[in-house]
Amino acid sequence: MSPRFLLLLFVMAGLVVAFAPLPVQSVTPQERTIDIDARQYTYSPSELQVNKGDTVTIKLISTDVVHGLYVDGYDVSIEANPGQTATLTFTADKAGSFRFRCNVTCGAMHPFMIGKLTVGTNNWLYRSIGLATLAIFGTVISIKQKA
Amino acid sequence: MKRAELLSRLIVTVAVVGVVGTPLYLWSRTPIIHARMAENGGWTPDVIQAEAGKPLHLKLTSDDVMHGFAVGQMDMEAVSVEPGKVTDITLNFEKPGIYTFYCTRWCGLNHWRMRGTIEVSGSNTDLKPASPPLYVSLNLDIDAPHDATVVPNGQPSVSNGQSLAMDNSISLSHEEYLASSPFEVFDGLKNSSLTEEERWDIVAYLWQSNTTPDALANGKQLYAQNCAACHGENGAGDGVFADDLAATGEASMQTMSGAENMMMQTPVDFTDSARMLGATPALLQGKILRGGMGTGMPMWGSIFTEGQIWDLIAYLYSFQFEYPK
Incomplete structure (x- = not known):
């Protein structure tokens, strides 16, 4: 096999892995209620995973000072006083990973009080794993051919 | 430099200092x-x-x-x-x-x-002397144990109590309400032909008849803002600071008189029937007014008005009786 043909083959395979449309999984949207504990300077849990279309209700329980929660990309926020559970409900209609952060100044490390909301499956993770495997494979073959 | 120019420069400087400086000076004088x-x-x-x-x-x-x-x-x-x-x-x-x-x-x-x-x-001289709070005029020892010896099985029903109280023409005046505990009223009905359950239902109704939905709503709001962080949103003494309070109490009481005092640092559980049904509104008023004297319970006497305290107390009983909250 000529090296050119092999290169073309690998590039084609790479493009397929990166851009091939996946069969759309039909997940019935559900209602999710998530309790989040907020304290200086962390959320627990700080990583949320929901499916696209889900109705997400976040109950924010603050355990020391006044904290907030603002979801980037969705532009929704709440503020929780200790002792008063704050509730935020929104529909996760945008897929992707979104940062959520505290939007009430809560002390010196306030800017680092962040968490992540993932909506839908993380396709790019699997695609990049596939691409990396292809690249390794390709390198091995080309080295063997030269030898 | 011409004289006119000098003069105009002077006027401009004074105007700028006046417009910018005066408000700045006044603002900086506010503490x-x-x-x-x-x-x-x-x-x-x-x-x-x-x-x-x-x-x-x-x-x-x-x-x-x-x-x-x-x-x-x-x-x-x-x-x-x-x-x-x-x-x-x-x-x-x-x-x-x-x-x-x-x-x-x-x-x-x-x-x-x-x-x-x-x-x-100020020189306002027409000040009236404050009247002592009810727990003082009733001469209550607000630190004495006051547990009810009999408690109902489950939450008493207000609606059932209403019809029973009507049938037996039982009522409770506001003065009696303030000075008696639910258990005392329950005990006072023991010579009637009513069952224990019916007597508790009547007590629940009498307590509700001495409050208003407005007072309960106000009490609920005050409770959420000022009490829930320690006593818990549902009154169970499990607020977000309850664990921290217990830990602090243990640390601070170790050199003092032992385990009994350590317990005092835990916020009171308002869902505890024996405790709440044995407490008179006047006693609760005393506890809220004075605070817990070193237990972590603040004194609210200088913060809440008398009306606010009574509203709060009415709300505290709602953890025992099924009021429409």
Whole structure:
């Protein structure tokens, strides 16, 4: 096999892995209620995973000072006083990973009080794993051919 | 330089200084109050002088987290005190006296220690002496155990109690309500032909008939803002600070008189029937007014008005009786 043909083959395979449309999984949207504990300077849990279309209700329980929660990309926020559970409900209609952060100044490390909301499956993770495997494979073959 | 030019330069300088400088000077004369967590110093300054009848301008800012500002027993909207921002506020005092101002947004375990005073001077002489609170005139020992010896199985039904009370023409005046515990009223009905369950239902109705939906709503709001962080949103004594309080209590009481005192640091459970049904409204008033004397329960006497305390007490009984909340 000529090296050119092999290169073309690998590039084609790479493009397929990166851009091939996946069969759309039909997940019935559900209602999710998530309790989040907020304290200086962390959320627990700080990583949320929901499916696209889900109705997400976040109950924010603050355990020391006044904290907030603002979801980037969705532009929704709440503020929780200790002792008063704050509730935020929104529909996760945008897929992707979104940062959520505290939007009430809560002390010196306030800017680092962040968490992540993932909506839908993380396709790019699997695609990049596939691409990396292809690249390794390709390198091995080309080295063997030269030898 | 011509004389006219010199003159015009002078006029412009004076005008600029006047327009920019005067408001700046006036603004800088208003005292600025810094708020910090109680562990780091609380309010600075924590004593403010004012005069009755004259408006008091204050500037408030926070040095760490979000705080709030309000003056006790005063009909005012609490303001937020945020780091990096200055909140302007104008207060009017009609009567001379010493007022307590306090933090209204929870800022940690020692939030309630963030208090200060405003000393209002004036020559208003038509001041009435305060009447002693009910628990004092009833001569109650508010630290004595007061548990009810009989408690109902499950929550008494108000609607059932209403018809029973009507049939047997039982009522409870407001004075009697304030001075008696649910258990005492239950015990007072023992010579009737009613069953224990029916007697508790009647007590539940009598307690509801001595409050109003407005009072309960007000009590609920006060409870959420001021009590829930320790006593829990559902009254079970399991608020977000309950564990921290117990830990602090253990640390501070170790050198004192032992395990019994350590227990005092745990917030009271309002869903505990024996405890709540054995308490009179007057007793609860005393506990709220005076506070827990070193247990972590603040004294609310200088913050709440009498009406607010009665509303709060009415709400506390709703953890026992099934009121429409």
